Amino acid sequence: MRGALMVQGTTSDAGKSVLVAGLCRVLARDGQSVAPFKPQNMSLNSAVTDDGGEIGRAQALQAEAAGIPASVDMNPVLLKPSSDTRAQVILRGQVFKAMDAMSYHDYKSIALATVLDAFTALRTRYDTVIVEGAGSPAEINLRERDIANMGFAEPADCPVIIVADIDRGGVFAHLVGTLELLSHSEQHRVKGFVINRFRGDIKLLEGGLDWLQERTGKPVFGVLPFIENLRLDAEDAIDTDQALTQNAFTVVVPVLKRISNHTDFDALRHQPGVNLVYGAPGHPLPPADLIILPGSKNVRADMQWLRKQGWDKQIMKHLRFGGKVLGVCGGYQMLGQHIHDPDGIEDSPGNTEGLGLLPCSTVLKDGKQLHQVAGTVLGDAKLRGYEIHCGETHVLGDLEPLAQLADDRSDGAISEDGRVAGTYIHGLFDEPEACQALLKWAGCNTGATVDVAALRNAELDRLADTLEHHLDLAALWRAAGIA
Template sequence: MAKVIMAQGTMSGAGKSLLVAGLCRIIKRDGYRVAPFKSQNMALNSFVTAEGLEMGRAQVMQAEAAGISPLVCMNPILLKPTNHTGSQVIVNGKVLGNMSAREYFSYKRKLIPDIIKAFRKLNEIADIIVIEGAGSPAEINLRENDIVNMGLAEIVDAPVLLVGDIDRGGVFAQLLGTLLLLTKEEKERVKGLIINKFRGDASLLDSGIEILEEKGGIPVTGIVPYMEIDLEDEDSLTERFDRKEKGKVDLAVIRYPRISNFTDFNVFEQIPEVSVRYVTSVGALGNPDLVFLPGSKNTMGDLEWMYQNGLADAVRWLAEKIPVCGICGGYQMLGEEISDPERMEMGGTMRGMGLLPVTTRLHREKVRRQVHGTINRMDGIFSVLTGLDFEGYEIHMGSSGEREAVFVTGENKNVYGTYVHGIFDRGVIASALVNTLAEKKGITLTGTENGNCMDYRDYKEKQYDKLADILSKYLNMEEIYGMLREAHIG
């Protein structure tokens, strides 16, 4: 039977995902079989396992830190928002259907058997399971049907680390206020407090920590500094969207309201002198060297948004001068037409941008698969990728006709489309593309002298080790190991 520990936060974005990843890497390096678990995740960034099942990318990141393959049992419930009040509900990697927030709130306790089954499966392969909560356990209006915070902790009998974010201010109020709103039984599960994202001299917190421990009755298990760690973050709270700087090679990503799987572009951020900017207006678009249209959870709605704010016309105009590449939903938008006879999104038919010779029909059945192979022959800037081996995955609700090519191009050799997420993650592919863009401008990029940069997978491995090194220094791991409790599943 595996031992468990759970990280809960005082709010979304307190740093639970990275903390769980770091604990997984520390525990792995200490010689244990460790696995992450999150019963319910809400995210637009998702991944397809080797079995063709869909799960949240945060648990994929944590599995990588743990040194194991991602399994859908690490994230049995995934909610992918389709609008402000509803989500697509994915259970055990397959679409259950679309529900409003109220419908899901009433339904979700029916999913407890799926959560227990997934946890038991993980329990068979791990010595230690590190569980991540969601939001805050002090959301008292949601306590009745909770299946992801204290409700889950009770199901598996998990001790809890409560994480507060000092960078946003009011960390003592965060932690003490959360403890105050817990029931007596819930508070007894909290075994340690963690102050996260601290900048400065930690000794200045001494008096505050003394009062915090006295009033809360729970020890502070660590004060973690603000870390410059480059790993995938929660898509709704990412700071990537705020970056405005332009590098020698400037890549612009259209940030529509339901942008998904923008992790496709993280690989370019590790290349010196390359910028990745997320833009929401024509004015912010400027004159980039390449425009990406990323995935979307509501392709027709996001395309309508692009027509309304002028970005669709701006992309068509830029496509005469620079490369434009659409991935998944972005690929569908670049085509001639999108039809939705089964009303999976908006229903009816919508004209595309007309830059690629494809028509898309949305279907109820979602395509989910990992793919690998060799990039097909192309003209234009992307011709440098011809013949390179790739691997990635597909997640989409529509089909765009029979196609053997990885990338589809049209009469305009500047425009490219693909359904493959993660296709740029290999260093040789990413560096070949940005070096070609640099050559077109008559410049040379540093750090890619041999025509290659580090594979994104290798880059992330170094980041996991860096994360573990920092947490090992600032967390009391002896106390944390002492908190571990053998799971007793209800």
């Protein structure tokens, strides 16, 4: 196989990321050289690549599905919103600058060259590239200077399929309407459709499928069933659904306004005897054994917002009653005494008082720290993870670090009474030994923990099995011209 195929969707969360991951795994299992690609991603869930850059978390998962190292070329433009109108722009893995929405809209025509260069780089290294669009190609207000959907597919001469989520309802209107809003050349580029998340008897859908093909002249390559409990990293949305177990150890994560890398905690929902609960804005934090303050793309604003929710007082009460608190990245910075941003790295320049639970202060600086790390946590428990932050945190006094890293650095801190800890390391619950040690520190003795990496790999195979069973892959490859 040689070539490329782009998966676009009728809406956000139609299933593009999952379908790309599944197609990558299908081809990889068939011995093909395949890589994922997303021209432009907007997400606060990111990962550090082997070549030392930052890309969307979904593309890192897709690279894992393809059985290859994650590279900055797989997501050349990453937008990380710090407010409703402003975002940090990451180009080929490195911070470019913070831009408001209109400035970035004007810049996209320049960014297209970066996108096409990265795509070409992947094409030279891999036989097939599976491309993921963003949102919908029919968003009229975003068509001008588009680089995420047809604005990429046209100059890259990339064939397209469109996926729609039937579980939302209105699937035929979504597909026909999307196609109708495309230009003639873009319509010709669309090779067919995939319908996602179907429940029920497929015979009840067959009449609609025949009508769709007759109406559009495009085939439906398959109808994918609703896959129950597919445990893969979310691109952006927080999955708050979980069957809670009575008398289980409860971990509560407050949902900050600019929460980032909440996938750090996905591993906890798979651990026996642990309930993972997200604290909803506008509501008191649920009763907890452990509170974890997550990362944030705007730490000072989220610190003020946390106080506005009254969560600061509830965290103090939680500690008085014997609970534990862990801060990760931005959450670690919030645990300190002050967060200084003299140069306006995340927002307007200024200084914000932290929770004062650890004797440390943070200064936000240019030059984001991007590292994959390994070492030990809480003694000798094996740890792997990654760092993504632009702050330097200085610990006052002689506190014990939470982790010792293989490059002779220490990370984080544990309070003198042992009830509060902070770290810059993301993904710290993914390694079974580290997860077990951290839960034990927090007061949970669950015994053996689930190997999340093995679980993720099994889920990718389950996804690929589903695609092989329900898609006409031979017809798909032929129509896309990559057979």
